[in-house]
Amino acid sequence: MTVPTALPPYAEGLHRLGAVTSTYLQPDGGFGLSNAGVVARGDDTLLVDTFFDLAHTRRLLDAIGRPVRRCVNTHDNGDHCWGNQLLAQEGAELIGHRHCAEDMTKISPAVLGALLRMPPDTVLGRYFAGAGDRFDFDGIEVTPPTTVFDDELTLDVEGVAVHLVHVGPAHTRSDVIAHVPADGVVFCGDILFRLCTPLGWEGDTDTWIAALELIATLDAGTLVPGHGPVCTPAAALEMRDYFEYVRAEARSAYERGVTLADAAASIDPGPYAAWAESERVVSIVARNYREFGAGDGVDPVTMLTWMAQRWEADSHPRDGAD
Ligand SMILES: [Zn+2]
Numbered sequence: 583m584t585v586p587t588a589l590p591p592y593a594e595g596l597h598r599l600g601a602v603t604s605t606y607l608q609p610d611g612g613f614g615l616s617n618a619g620v621v622a623r624g625d626d627t628l629l630v631d632t633f634f635d636l637a638h639t640r641r642l643l644d645a646i647g648r649p650v651r652r653c654v655n656t657h658d659n660g661d662h663c664w665g666n667q668l669l670a671q672e673g674a675e676l677i678g679h680r681h682c683a684e685d686m687t688k689i690s691p692a693v694l695g696a697l698l699r700m701p702p703d704t705v706l707g708r709y710f711a712g713a714g715d716r717f718d719f720d721g722i723e724v725t726p727p728t729t730v731f732d733d734e735l736t737l738d739v740e741g742v743a744v745h746l747v748h749v750g751p752a753h754t755r756s757d758v759i760a761h762v763p764a765d766g767v768v769f770c771g772d773i774l775f776r777l778c779t780p781l782g783w784e785g786d787t788d789t790w791i792a793a794l795e796l797i798a799t800l801d802a803g804t805l806v807p808g809h810g811p812v813c814t815p816a817a818a819l820e821m822r823d824y825f826e827y828v829r830a831e832a833r834s835a836y837e838r839g840v841t842l843a844d845a846a847a848s849i850d851p852g853p854y855a856a857w858a859e860s861e862r863v864v865s866i867v868a869r870n871y872r873e874f875g876a877g878d879g880v881d882p883v884t885m886l887t888w889m890a891q892r893w894e895a896d897s898h899p900r901d902g903a904d
Contacts, residue, residue, distance in 0.1 A: 589804070589811070589812045589813065589814070590605070590607070590812055592607060592609050592810075592811035592812075593607065593609065594607060594608060594609055595607065595645060596620070596645040596646065597812070599765060599767050599804055599806070599812070600762075600764070600765025600766065600767060600804070601764065601765060602621055602622060602623045602739065602742050602762065602764055602765055603619065603620065603621055603762050603765040603767045603804075604619070604620040604622070605617055605618065605619050605620070605769070605806045605812060606618045606619075606620070606642050606645060606646075607811070607812070608633070608638070609811075610858065611775070611776070611777075611778045611807075611809035611810040611811075611858065612712075612713075612778070612809070612858060612859060613661075613710070613712075613713045613859070614634040614660075614661045614713050614716065614717055615634075615661070615716075615809065616631060616633060616634070616661045616662055616772075616808050616809055617631075617806055617807065617808060617809065617810075618630060618631045618632065618633065618642055619631065619760060619767075619769035619806055620646055621739045621742060621744055621760075621762055622646075622648065622739070623739050623740040623741065623742050624740040625740070626651055626739045626740045627646065627648055627649065627650045627651055627652075627739075628650070628651065628652045628653070628654065628737060628739050628744060629642075629646070629650045629652070629653040629654070629669070629674075630653075630654050630656060630760050630769040630771075631653075631654070631655060631656055631662040631663065631769075631771065631808075632653065632655070632662070632663055632664065632665030632666050632668070632669065633661065633662075633664070633665045634660055634661040634664055634665075634717050635664060635665070635691075635717045635718050635719060635722060636664075636665060636667075636668060636718070636721060636722060637718060638665065638717070639664075639665025639668050640665075640668065642665070643668060643669075649672065649674075650669055650672070650674050651674060651675065652674060652675045652676075652677060652737065653666065653669045653674055653675070653676055653677065654677045654678060654727075654737075654744075654746060654758065654760055655676070655677070655678040655682050655686075655727055655756075655758075656678075656757065656758050656759070656760070656769065656770075656771025656772065656773075656808065657678075657679075657682055657750070657753060657754040657756045657757050657758065657771055657772060658678075658681070658682045658685040658686040658688075658726075658754055658755075658756050659753075659754060659772065659783075660689065660691065660694060660724075662771065662772070662808065663678075663682075663686060663724075663725075663726075664691060664719075664722050664724065666724075666725040666726075666727075667722070667723045667724075667725040669725075670725045675728070675729055676725065676726070676727040676728055676729065677727050677729040677730075677731075677735070677737075677746070678726070678727035678729075678730060678756065678758065679730065679731065679732070679748050679750070679755075679756040679757075679758050680730040680731065680732055680756075681750075681754075681755040681756035682726070682727055682730070682756035682758070683726040683727045683728070683730050684726075685754070685755060685756060686724055686726040686727075687724050687726060690724070691719035691722040691724065692719065694719065695714075695717075695719035695720075697710065697883075697886075698710040698713050698714035698717070699714040700714075705887065705890040705891055705894055706886060706887060706890050708890070708894065709886075709889070709890035709893055709894070710890075731746065731748070732748065733747075733748055734746060734747050734748065742762065742764050743762070743763060743764070744760055744761070744762050745760070745761040745762075745763070746758050746759070746760055747759050747761065747796075749773060749789070749792075749793035749796060750784075750785055750789065750793070751784050751785035751786065751789055752773055752782075752785040752786070752789045752790035752793050753771070753772040753773060753780065753781070753782055753783060753785060753790065753808075754772070754783050754784050754785060755784045755785065757771060757772070757773055757785070757793065758771060759771060759773060759793070759797060761800055761802060762802075763801060763802070765804070766801065766802045766803045766804055767802055767804045767805075767806065768797055768800055768802045768804070768805050768806070769806045770797060770805055770806060770807055770808060770818075771808045772808035772809070773790070773793045773794065773797065773808070774794070774797065774805060774807035774808060774810075774813075774817065774818055774821060775807055775808060775809050775810055775821065775857075776805075776807040776809070776810030776811055776812075776813045776817050776821075777810050777811065777857055777858060778807075778809050778810045778857055778858045778859055779824075779851070779854070779857045779858065779859045779860050779861075779862040779863060780821065780824070780825075780862065780865075780866065781859070781862045781865050782865045782866055782869050783865075783882070785869070786869065786873060787825055787829060787866075787869060787870065787873060790825060791822050791825055791826070794818040794819065794821055794822045795818070795819075795822060797815065797818045798815040798816075798818040798819050798822075799815075800815075802815070803815070805817060805818060810858075824851070824854050824857075825866065827851075827852055827853070827854065828849065828851065828863060828866045828867065828870065829866075829870050831849045831850070831852070832845060832849060832866075832867045832870035832871060832874070833870070833874065835848075835849060836870075836871060836874050836876060842867070842868060842871045842876060842877070842880070843888070845867050845871065846863075846864040846867045846868060846888050846892070847864075847888070847891070847892055847895070849863060849867050851863050860896065861889045861890075861892040861893040861896060862889060863892075864885060864888045864889045864892055865885055865889070868880050868885055868888075
């Protein structure tokens with residue numbers, strides 16, 4: 583295994599990971615602040631993910647400072663692909679899982695932008711106030727991959743192999759990881775969140791756990807999460823442990839007859855409470871209940887509303903009971 587001598591600091595910008603790999607990090611990794619990967623050799627450059635809007639993606643491309651020939655999207659969430667059009671305009675090939683191409687246009691930047699700019703007298707407005715100010719969704723033309731695959735695809739970057747593996751449905755239907763054995767690096771997309779609570783959309787807990795265990799067993803000492811600082815395989819196993827902890831808590835609540843709404847509002851992330859965005863536990867509890875057979879889960883807006891309510895309750899606890 584290629585063991586990293588030192589992990590890069592968690593600072594905004596491009597950081598070298600090995601002979602051919604780099605990552606662009608966007609602290610603090612909160613809503614919309616994702617990481618990207620770069621594999622470059624000779625005149626060939628492969629990018630792993632673009633960013634949430636055009637301005638953030640231009641910063642990424644300026645830092646790379648050389649033409650990008652191909653770009654892989656790890657999944658279809660906007661914070662990993664809504665800068666794609668800047669690459670398509672330059673003639674770059676866009677690559678992703680078949681579901682990534684199918685699902686990318688299901689949420690429009692205008693609709694999400696309106697959600698992020700809800701008035702401050704709504705709980706979603708207060709929750710998303712920071713993100714609504716940070717990103718500009720004007721002018722985004724969602725541009726899905728045109729080269730798609732189902733299970734695996736290996737790319738060649740001037741003799742360097744990049745293995746793309748579909749590991750979903752876990753965070754979304756289209757989850758893909760990019761493994762670069764030459765440098766012992768895995769770009770994990772949102773299969774891995776580091777020191778930040780995972781947010782789940784389509785997928786199931788067992789598939790997500792299997793994906794994390796796969797990442798931990800690859801011959802790779804350096805993991806780039808979709809959000810958060812660069813880390814080692816221990817981080818993938820720690821996130822697996824988070825899922826198992828929350829599932830046990832959710833199981834206990836379910837068997838005591840606690841409703842999903844009440845469980846989502848109250849289940850304590852225990853040893854993981856210090857991870858950022860702890861209110862996202864709501865999304866994990868909702869999928870746990872669905873997996874226990876308690877209904878079909880909840881729609882995304884309801885889930886975001888419950889998360890916002892939990893965030894507000896956690897951030898601004900009321901003094902005593904009234
Ligand atoms: Zn993300």
